[in-house]
Every structure is written in C-alpha cells, then in structure tokens.
Amino acid sequence: MSYLVIQLPARERLRPGATAAARTAGEYAYVTSADGRSVAAHGRCAPALLPKADTVVAVVADTDVGWHRPTLPKAPPSKLRAALVGVLEDALLDEPDAMHFALAPDAAAGQPTWVAVVHKGWLAAHLAALEQAGVVVERVVPSSWPGDEPQGHFWLPAGADADAPPMLTWSDAQGVATLRLAGGLARALQPQWQRESTRWSATPAAAAAAEQWLGQPVRVVSDDERALQAARSLWNLRQFDLAPRHRGTRALRALARQLLGPAWRPVRVGLAALAVVHVVGLNLWAWQQREAIAERRQAMVELLRSTHPQVRSVLDAPLQMQRETALLRASAGRAGDADLEALLGAAAAAWPEDQGPAPSLRYESGRLSFGAAGWSAPHVEAFGQRLRAGGWRVEAADGRVTVSRPADAAGGRS
Template sequence: MSTTLYVRLPHRPHDQPQPWHFGALPFALVREPARPATRRTDTVQAPEVLREGHAQIAALPAAERLVLILAASDVLLTTATVPPLPPARLKQALPNLVEDALATDPQPCHIGVGPALDGDAPRPARGPRRRLLMVADRAWLRAVLDAFAEHRHRRRHILPAQMCLPLAAPAEADDGDSATAQPATLVVEAAAASLAQAEGMVEPTLAPATAPDSGQWQLTVRTGRHEGYGLLLGNDALAAWQALAPEGIWHGDASAVASAPVPALRQARAADWRMWIAGAQGCLQEAGLDLAQFEFAQGRADRWNLLAWRLPLALVAGIVLVQLLGMNVHWLMLRHEQQRLEAAQLQTLHNAFPQIQTVLDAPLQMRRQVEQLRLASGRSTPDDFLPLADRFAQAARQLPPDGLQALEYRGRALVATLKPGTDTAALRGAVRQAGLQMEEDKTAEATRPAGPAGSRWLIKPGL
C-alpha cells in the first residue's frame, strides 16, 4: 500500500507583498488501498485516513505522493481551441488564448493545459482541439513549490480545489423528460479558517487585517465535469449571490453551518477531508487536470519510481552476479590448471636432477642442467661455434665471394660483417629457414671492436 499526503493551500493574499511565509496548513495523510490482482469483483476498498490536522510544512509527514490543493479562487477555468504545438512554443502561445478571459495581463500567469473537451466528436489526427485551460498566478505557485522543496515525496500534483469536489449524480429534469441536469457541488467555508492556521504566511508586521469574525467566506463551486470556480465573499455578497447560485448539494465547515449565512447551509453536509479526498482521487484520474506543467513539471529525478523498475533492476543485478560468479569460477579453474602444471614441472625436475634443492624457475633450471650434461658428454650445443657456423654457411651459399668480410664468435653468437650493398633480405630468409635468427647489431660504434667497414649482424639459434 502507498501513502498520499493531501494539503489544502490558503488563498493567495492579494494585499500582501512577497515573500510569502507559510504557517500551519490543513493536511490529511491517507493510505491508498492496494490494487486487486484480479478484476472479478467490483469491490473497491476505501482509502484509510491515517492522520489529519494542521502542521507546519517542515513537520508534515513524508509520503510517496504529495497532492497540493490550490484554492478555487486562485484558479480560473476557461476553454480555448489549442493548436498542436511542441511544449516550448505552446507555452508562448497560451497567453494569447486566454487574454480575452482575464482582467489582467496574462504574462505573469501560469496556464495549464487540461483535457480535450471535444466530447463524442471525432478526434482529428492532427489539428487544433478545444481544451480546458487552468490559469493561476505563477509567483504564487513558485512560492508554494519552493516551500515544499524539502518535503520528502516521490510524486507531486497540484490540483484546483473546484476540480476536487465530487460530482453529484445527475437528476431527472422536472418535466419528466429523459434529459438530466447535472447538480452542482457547493462548499462554503470561513475564509479566516484557511488563514487562521497560517498566521505566519506573511511577515508579522504585514499580517492581514482580516479577522476570523470579519464575515469573509470562501466559496468553492463545481458545476460540471470540467467546470467550476471559487469566490471570496462577505456576508452581504454571499446572501446576494445565493439568488444566482446553481441548484446542487451544499457543503459547509463548522463555522458556515453554525452561522448559516445562506439558508441552504442549514441542511448542508460536512465539508470534511473525506469529501476532498474522494474528489481529488477522481481528479487524479485525468492527468491533464494537474497544474504541475511546463516549468513546474516534476523533474525526471523526482519522478523516479524504484518500484516500477524493480524487475529490470533485479534482472540486471542477476546478470552482473552471474557474470562475476562465472569469471571467478573460470579464474579458479585456470589457477588450478596453472598449479597442476607447475607441480608437474617441479616433479619432472626433481626426478631428473634430485640434487637441486631450491627451485625458482623449473623450465630454466631444467634447460641449464641439460646443457651442462651435453657439455660434459662432449656434445655441442646449438649455440656453440661449429653448429652456428655450419648452419650459417648453408644459408649463405648465395652470397658473392666477397660478400662476407668477417665472421666472429662472441657471446655465444656469430657476428657477421657483410659488404655494403649486400642483399640482406634474401640472406635473412635463408637464415630463418636454416633454424637461425638474424638481427642487426645495435651495439654502439664506439664500443665495437675494430674491423672492416660494413653492416654487422648477429646470428643466434632460432627459438
């Protein structure tokens, strides 16, 4: 089960300068029910409210999802025909689409693009569509998100309060026709109730003059699926507005029900957190109703959901683990084979020459012992003068009579001095076929012994 933290924001103080400082805010921590593994039953488990009350932002409990409910009086809902543009160009075009619906400059406003309102009309593959637009103050949204920057959550949503009211079931028309009328949902709350818990929202010297008994009421109305508005009214204005109020179901907080500034509130239902949670969950079903768009959209790092990636991450971890285990097993097998070969070489050396006590390099010591036995028996070794000279003589048959100017034996190798201009490429090929290797003498001329001029070459036994 996941947890969701719902927070209701106070209405923006129009008469107070920035910066705004938030105090205690109303919240509700809800445990969302787990989705059923099968859809055989239509039973839906209701969310469980774990905690509710008022708290400073720093003291709000952590949750997997944070839902900020913006006051309805701070969000204007309107409609416009929106062209299909990329996000960057769409953001620039939106102020021109709503300027006729605003009484102020649209440039300082944040405009969210809501769902399409084409209804049952055929949707064009490409072209403009009529959409819901949500207009709010950009500076107010920035202040809200900056205040919640340190709160621990994975996902974040910003919803208009009028869209978080549950829709009432349509009622039949009075004339008995099959047509139905959508009743509105109306909520009346004391405006001071949203600010009384947020006295620190502004500087102490700039505290609002509105008192809890000043008669200011916050009105939130939802008249349709994508229709609604919010007002801040006094007692007289609220009484006058009642004559224009749409038919619907009234809700009120304790102050509104007790004072009953509107007669309809005498039979009003309680505007508690369960009502707001039910409406917000329905609002979250449509991603377009989220005001966190464009510059306020949640970053990729913030949207990272480890639970959604648990299967791929587990697969990658399993592959890496198998690779590491395979590499270590293969290394152990090679190590075991190396130890076996070294033990066999050591055993062969001790069997052939038991007098050797200390073994540092078994192949090298074996080679030296064999050469010593060959010398002791009078047999020549491949790097003696006679074997080297005999093989070189066979390879140098094609040399001209004066091509070889000198032949020395030094350091168990032959040093041949060839006449300048001699074809050494053909000679080196013949020497290689005779089982020897021939390379140019790199010894510095100052250290060379005196001798005839020409190119000097070292002839050694082949490997």
C-alpha cells in the same frame, strides 16, 4: 525518493499600489514525505530554510484557480496560448496578459478539455522567490480539479475563528466550485450533491460544522494529507511562459530524478541484476583461470621431478628444466642450438657465395660474431634473410655481423 510539497498561501486581493511580489515574503507551509503518500514531517519556515528533497511540488489553493472547458484549438505549441486567449477572452474576469493558462494532462487538439487559469504575476512571484532561495519547483498542482468522482471538502480560511462557517470546495465532472456554507447557494445545491458516490472530507477544524450541515459523518483530512494527495495528481500548472527551463546541472538533476522515479524501477532492478550476474560471472571465470594456471604449473613441477629426480627444491620449473636438460646434453656430448657448432653450421649455410672466409671469429654466450668489412649492404641483407627464416637473429654494426638464437627460441629448443 523524498518529496517536498509546498503549500502556496492563498492570494490576497491587492490594495491599490500593492505589488504581487510583496505578498510572497514570509513563510511557507510545507510537507515532506519519503514515498509521496504518508507525511514524514511538516512545518512552516522561510524559503531558504525549506528541507531538501528529490522532488519539489507546489500546491495552489482552491480559491486561486479558475476552471474553463473550451474546445482546444488546433495550433502549434508556439501559438497555442494566443489561441486559448482568443477562445477564453470573453469568459475571463481579468486581462488575458495577466492570466496564466494550463491544459489538462489528457488535452487533445479539437476536443473539449479543462483549462486551469491562475493569476500569472502572483504565481510567477512565488516561483521566483522560491528559486532565489535555492528551491526549484518542478510541478505546480491545484488542490482540487475536475474529475468523474464527485468530492466535497470542507475547510476554514486562514485566520478564521473556530466557530466561523466553513468553506466548501466541490469538484466533479462539471468542474470545481468553492462556496460559503453560510450562503443560500450551498444549501440549494446540497440535494444534488448528496449522492451515494460522493466522497466527503473536512479539515479537523471544520469537521463538526460539516457533519452538522450534511447530517452524516465525514472523513477528516488534514491540510498536509490533502497537499500530498494533490501532489500525486497528473496536473502541472508550469506550462507555457512558466514552464521550467532546465539547463546544465538542472537538466542532469531532472534526468536523475526521472531515472530514480517509480516508472524506471523495473529498469533499475534489471540493470542491478545484470551487474550482479556480470560480477559473479567474472569472478567465476577468474577462478577457473586461476585453477587452470595452477594445474599447468603443477604439471610442469611434476614433469621436472619425474624427468630429473635429483631436483629437490622447485623454484622455477621451466628454468630449472632448461638448465638440467642443458647439463644432460653437455654430458652426452651433444651440441645445443646456442653452441658454437650450431652457430657455425647456420652461418656456413647462409654464407654468400662470392665472399671468402671470415677474417676473424668470436664466440661468447651463444653469440657468434665475425668480421665482414668487405660485405656490401645486399650481402648483409641476403645473409640475414636466410638466417631469420630459420629462427636466427642477425645484427650488423661496425663491419661485424653477429648471429645468435633468440632467448625464447633457445629456451624452447634446449
């Protein structure tokens, strides 16, 4: 499954009169991956030129996400956002209607939970611009999020000089904070951050300054690698008003991506194995049936040759057996089921008691017909029922009744 991770540019603080949509124009940095862990390709291009992928994830910069930890109100889903506004209203720096809220993956009603807060108009404008270009973002994730494992990442803002002091994003169980190293706050908090369990990382441009500030080496992580790491998180900021609305082909595409995901791999393997076993079983059964049919045909050929040694070329064993048996019967002076004697005997046995002899008879090719102009419909029906019980065929039309032996019955008795 292929992945496309789009790095949303950091939100610029608007000048008076500017609009959020104006900032979405331009290019997006992106990363592609075949497994979601290693970088396959990266670059920057306009939304319409972004590569196609099975899964599309957008990553929000650290400076664009605020973090709060209230007790999640017990409210129905349709009223949960309004309940969150009532809980967080005093802690927000902007109007609640202008903010977008997203709950942590493990949020439970009545329990403390992390809530990510993003500028709603800015994020909605980016999603709309990408969707207009045919890029449907399934998930939006933060670059950093609160977690039990303390982490510190050093990076340089876009457009900053190489010798400019880097920024530090710190995340632990207490939340996420982004500070400038040039200020005194970062230096004051440094002692409590330097723990043995802390994982330090830095972008290539900020690595030297970070090691000098820490006094220890740091792991170098590129922006592309960090974006892939963020895309693997369980967070999804597309909630409430910005939740994706799958309809029609989007719903089918989402279902297909879900079925092709890692969680469904055992099911896919099991279905594939079942299909292979089924195909192999069908082929084995078909082979056995072909062998059984071939054995029966060979048995019929052997029976024909043993019964009628004079037959040298066997083309249709049942038909040839019928013909040879009919010749033997004729040469022995015995009547067959379709001969005149058998037809007369059958007709005489079923003849109506109140009817006289037939005025005329005709025999041809195993069919006996006679005139029955004086017969009523009950006479014809009773005559036919008696003969059909013995395996004969009776037809009545134009004042004549025809008696014959069905082809399969005649062949089986010949």
